[in-house]
Structures are given as C-alpha cells and as structure tokens.
Amino acid sequence: MPYRGDVTIVAEAAIPSRRELNKAATREAIATAALELLRAKGMNGFTADDVANAAGVSRRTFFNYFSSPEAAIASFTQKYLDTVIEQLLLRPRDEALLESAQHALTAVEPKDLATLAETFALTQGDAQLSRFQLEAWDNCSSKIITAIGSRLGGLDAAGAAPGSTPLDANGELYLHALVQSVIACGRAAVEVWFRRHGEDISPASLAQLRELLVSAIGHLRTGFHS
Amino acid sequence: MPYRGDVTIVAEAAIPSRRELNKAATREAIATAALELLRAKGMNGFTADDVANAAGVSRRTFFNYFSSPEAAIASFTQKYLDTVIEQLLLRPRDEALLESAQHALTAVEPKDLATLAETFALTQGDAQLSRFQLEAWDNCSSKIITAIGSRLGGLDAAGAAPGSTPLDANGELYLHALVQSVIACGRAAVEVWFRRHGEDISPASLAQLRELLVSAIGHLRTGFHS
DNA sequence: CTCACTCCTTGCACTCACTGCATAACTTGC
DNA sequence: GCAAGTTATGCAGTGAGTGCAAGGAGTGAG
Incomplete structure (x- = not known):
C-alpha cells in the first residue's frame, strides 16, 4: 500500500485538507455521541456536557459545532x-x-x-x-x-x-x-x-x-x- | 343597561367562569406584550423578564403560560x-x-x-x-x-x-x-x-x-x- | 357572611443552554 | 522550523426553564 500520506487521486469534489477532515471528524463524533446518548437515555436524559465528554471534546467545542443538543x-x-x-x-x-x-x-x-x-x-x-x-x-x-x-x-x-x-x-x-x-x-x-x-x-x-x-x-x- | 354583573345569555360554547376569563386575559396580555416588544426591539432585544413586566405579571407566571418567549x-x-x-x-x-x-x-x-x-x-x-x-x-x-x-x-x-x-x-x-x-x-x-x-x-x-x-x-x- | 376548598400567582433556588473573550494547541504555507 | 491563520479550551456571565412552598383570589355550601 504505497503513498499512505497525502492521497492524490479522486479528482471529485476537491481534496479535503487535514483541517477540513478534522473538523468533519469531530462534527461526526459529536453527532454520533449525541445520537447514542439519545438512544440510551432519551432526550432530557443527558446534557450538552455529557455529549461533549462522550465525543471527547470540551463543552465549548460542542457549541462551536452545534447550537444545541x-x-x-x-x-x-x-x-x-x-x-x-x-x-x-x-x-x-x-x-x-x-x-x-x-x-x-x-x-x-x-x-x-x-x-x-x-x-x-x-x-x-x-x-x-x-x-x-x-x-x-x-x-x-x-x-x-x-x-x-x-x-x-x-x-x-x-x-x-x-x-x-x-x-x-x-x-x-x-x-x-x-x-x-x-x-x-x-x-x-x-x-x-x-x-x-x-x-x-x-x-x-x-x-x-x-x-x-x-x-x-x-x-x-x-x-x-x- | 340592566344586568351588568353576571351575564346570562349566549348559550353557545358554555359560560366561561371568572377564572377562565382571568386566565384568558393574562394569556392575552402576555402574548400581546411579547408581540409589542418584538415589534419594538426585535427578538433577542428583550427577555422573558421584560415580557412579564410589560404584561404586569411575574416571570414565573409567564412560564406558566408559555414555555418560552x-x-x-x-x-x-x-x-x-x-x-x-x-x-x-x-x-x-x-x-x-x-x-x-x-x-x-x-x-x-x-x-x-x-x-x-x-x-x-x-x-x-x-x-x-x-x-x-x-x-x-x-x-x-x-x-x-x-x-x-x-x-x-x-x-x-x-x-x-x-x-x-x-x-x-x-x-x-x-x-x-x-x-x-x-x-x-x-x-x-x-x-x-x-x-x-x-x-x-x-x-x-x-x-x-x-x-x-x-x-x-x-x-x-x-x-x-x- | 364565612368557612373550607381549589386553583392561580409569586418568589426562591437551582440546573443548564448558550455566548464573548482570552489563551493554548494545532495546521499550513513559506 | 517559523510566522500566520484556525481551531480547541477554560472562564465567566446572561438568561431560559423548572420544582417547590407560601400567599391570594375565585368557588361553593352552609
């Protein structure tokens, strides 16, 4: 598997930079964490803090991505x-x-x-x-x-x-x-x-x-x- | 204008008791107060407190009628x-x-x-x-x-x-x-x-x-x- | 009228959503 | 590896929304 670093191919939809990848990843992480908490405890069963912790980010970061749970x-x-x-x-x-x-x-x-x-x-x-x-x-x-x-x-x-x-x-x-x-x-x-x-x-x-x-x-x- | 007190007539839709009238009145007052504040200052230009004061009720009462501004x-x-x-x-x-x-x-x-x-x-x-x-x-x-x-x-x-x-x-x-x-x-x-x-x-x-x-x-x- | 009953209002205290600001950590282009 | 731009985080403050308990007004029977 050569070229593991910056992959070149896939001309479609522009090459996402590392920053963009990171952002997308944390956004994804936060969203799925929220969904799992919802599944487990129902809404009102968890707080924004809980979601942030479950996603491995700070509470403040959570609000940088979503305005609310x-x-x-x-x-x-x-x-x-x-x-x-x-x-x-x-x-x-x-x-x-x-x-x-x-x-x-x-x-x-x-x-x-x-x-x-x-x-x-x-x-x-x-x-x-x-x-x-x-x-x-x-x-x-x-x-x-x-x-x-x-x-x-x-x-x-x-x-x-x-x-x-x-x-x-x-x-x-x-x-x-x-x-x-x-x-x-x-x-x-x-x-x-x-x-x-x-x-x-x-x-x-x-x-x-x-x-x-x-x-x-x-x-x-x-x-x-x- | 006889019989100004408890009016009897109007068989339609049940006679509203004084309590119900009061409730309807304060609800109305709160809603219109909110609308006027919205007109004057735009949303985010006022708080639930302001609405309550403008309507002449306590903050707590406001939330008894509406879950939010x-x-x-x-x-x-x-x-x-x-x-x-x-x-x-x-x-x-x-x-x-x-x-x-x-x-x-x-x-x-x-x-x-x-x-x-x-x-x-x-x-x-x-x-x-x-x-x-x-x-x-x-x-x-x-x-x-x-x-x-x-x-x-x-x-x-x-x-x-x-x-x-x-x-x-x-x-x-x-x-x-x-x-x-x-x-x-x-x-x-x-x-x-x-x-x-x-x-x-x-x-x-x-x-x-x-x-x-x-x-x-x-x-x-x-x-x-x- | 008045006493008991019910419903409404209010103040208090508490949790938590959300935001601005300053600082630290990280990416990127050079 | 350095300077510049971005992103993450901590901190502090405002205000939404709620449970609780005490006081007050409307209701009904006597």
Whole structure:
C-alpha cells in the first residue's frame, strides 16, 4: 500500500485538507455521541456536557459545532435530506419534478434511510427536538426552491438575475407550492410509516417506507380528488 | 343597561367562569406584550423578564403560560390556524377537502390575517422563532388529520374505533399527504406573499395574500404538471 | 357572611443552554 | 522550523426553564 500520506487521486469534489477532515471528524463524533446518548437515555436524559465528554471534546467545542443538543440530532435528518437534494439535482433537467422526486427519495443508501427513520422515531415525544426536525425539512424545501429557481429563470432569492426571465408571481407561487408539497408528502410518508411500524428498522420495514415515499409523491402526481 | 354583573345569555360554547376569563386575559396580555416588544426591539432585544413586566405579571407566571418567549409569539399563528380549522369543520361534509380548504383559509377576520402576516414578517431572521412557527403549522396539520380521520372511519390516533371501518395504510397515507400538502401550500402562499410585499400589511396587500392562498390550493386541485 | 376548598400567582433556588473573550494547541504555507 | 491563520479550551456571565412552598383570589355550601 504505497503513498499512505497525502492521497492524490479522486479528482471529485476537491481534496479535503487535514483541517477540513478534522473538523468533519469531530462534527461526526459529536453527532454520533449525541445520537447514542439519545438512544440510551432519551432526550432530557443527558446534557450538552455529557455529549461533549462522550465525543471527547470540551463543552465549548460542542457549541462551536452545534447550537444545541437537539441540533446535533437533527443533523442526521439534515444529512439525509441533503443527499436527497444531491440526487434530485442529478436528474435530467427535462424530467418532471415529481418524477425526479420519486427517484431521488429512494436513491439513497439504506443506512441513511435507516437513521432517518430511527431519529424520527426517537424524536417523538420531545417538543424541541421535533421543532429541529421540522426545521430540517423546511431547510430542504428552501434549498430545492433556490436551486430550481436559479436553474429556470432569474435567481429566486433576492439577487441579480443572470440571463433568462425571472419568475413572475404566479410562477413563484407554483414553484413554492410544488416543492413544499413534495416535502410535505415526504414527511407524511415517514409519519404514516412510523404509525404502522413504530421503531422497526428492519430491511422489510424500510422497504415499506420507500414504498410509502414513492406512493405519497404519486398522490401528488395523480392529484387529490376525494 | 340592566344586568351588568353576571351575564346570562349566549348559550353557545358554555359560560366561561371568572377564572377562565382571568386566565384568558393574562394569556392575552402576555402574548400581546411579547408581540409589542418584538415589534419594538426585535427578538433577542428583550427577555422573558421584560415580557412579564410589560404584561404586569411575574416571570414565573409567564412560564406558566408559555414555555418560552418564542412560544408566546407563535401563539398568534396558532390562533389564526385554529380559527381556520374551525371554519374548515363548519364546511359541509360532502364537499371536496380542497374546496373546503380554500373557503376556510379566506373566511377569517382580516385582523387575524393581518397579525398572521405581521408575525410571519417579524419572524424572519430568528431561527428559534421560525421553528416555533413551523411547529404551529405542523400542529395544525395534526389537528386536521385527527379531526377528518375520526370523521371518516375509526379514530386516526391510536384509540378504539367507534363504528365505521378504520383507515387502511393507503387511505391513511392519502389523508396525511393531502392535509400536509394543503398546509404546505398555505405556508408557500404566505412565503411568496412576504417576498413580494415585505412588511406591507395594507388591505390591498392582504387581499393579495388571500388570493395567493386560494391560488396555491388551486394548484393542488388542478395538479402539478411541470 | 364565612368557612373550607381549589386553583392561580409569586418568589426562591437551582440546573443548564448558550455566548464573548482570552489563551493554548494545532495546521499550513513559506 | 517559523510566522500566520484556525481551531480547541477554560472562564465567566446572561438568561431560559423548572420544582417547590407560601400567599391570594375565585368557588361553593352552609
């Protein structure tokens, strides 16, 4: 195994420096430590101090990475949703958004889906934790909207329009309503899944979750006519 | 003006006792005090102590009513959404849900819509406050789902089914996806409105907000086909 | 009216989340 | 290996949020 030091290859996504690696590592350590404490003692069963100790960093460092213990937990949901966004942006541009969403939601590692499901289950019962989860889903909406918005027409966020025609009010509403509905259906699927399967994280159960996700978006595609 | 003391009439909604009136009054006082402080100094510009003093109660009493200053602010959004739910449940049962939603969203006092808009505007920029707003919208989803769920078929929440057939997994997903999408479209409308009109709470601006609300739900009705 | 009862308010004390600042440890480019 | 920039940590301070026990106001029966 030659060249163990600074690895050269992998041209993708820029070479992470040691600093960046360290930061990512401690961030990871803190988040997983928080998750394990949550598993073991439930929220309110541990403090920010405990998380810091378990992760092998000082309390102050903990707060350099996360604004609260809840934020550390919610980072897993964030991460899952970020990978979904990645997948979404990889889809062909001319594909219908709802179809892209169906593909993106299911094109993630089973492991990531599992932690999404688990954190969702563990989240039930703690108000503040739930709020952070909601925030994660909402952030996802915003990111997608900005991405799609800048893709077609002027920048969606306040900023100079580069070339094409900026979105009019109707188009903007359409985009926002569509994306937020997609996210809403995603959450609905997870919710229904949890009601049915509780804390069961088995592959079979996760397969059901996938199915629910697809089928929730499917309802959006075919429309609601009750 | 005879009988100024204990008024007898108004058979609707039970006679509120003096205790209940007092509680409602202090709750109201605290909430409005919080809102005024928010208007004047922005979030982070005041403490729970300040709110309590402004409302003429002790700090401890403040926390008897709200778990945090943010919760006090979010109570306005809660209230607005609760009246929407009321309106929604007043609609004929055989009406399509999406149509009911359009009516319910616009059948509220202009004043309430104004405070919804204002608190939304004031909320921008504070993370914790935003989370509480999200929670309010999400609570609204849950309430509607439970209401509709118990209306058709067995209780949606875990509980004994009274008479009719309980919802199967598909029906449950359908219901959740639909309701959460409606709420999502509501939020989307407010968001787009805010982007266009900023802090403008004039009647004309609010009329536009109403229009956006209806038209967002309209998108759900006609379906998304981009 | 008044006495007992219940619920609400308040002050006190305590834990812990979160932040600014100053200092030590570490990375990086030279 | 040295100077510069970053990150980790310790310290101290503010303020959120809670349990507890004492005082006060609304309630109901006699």
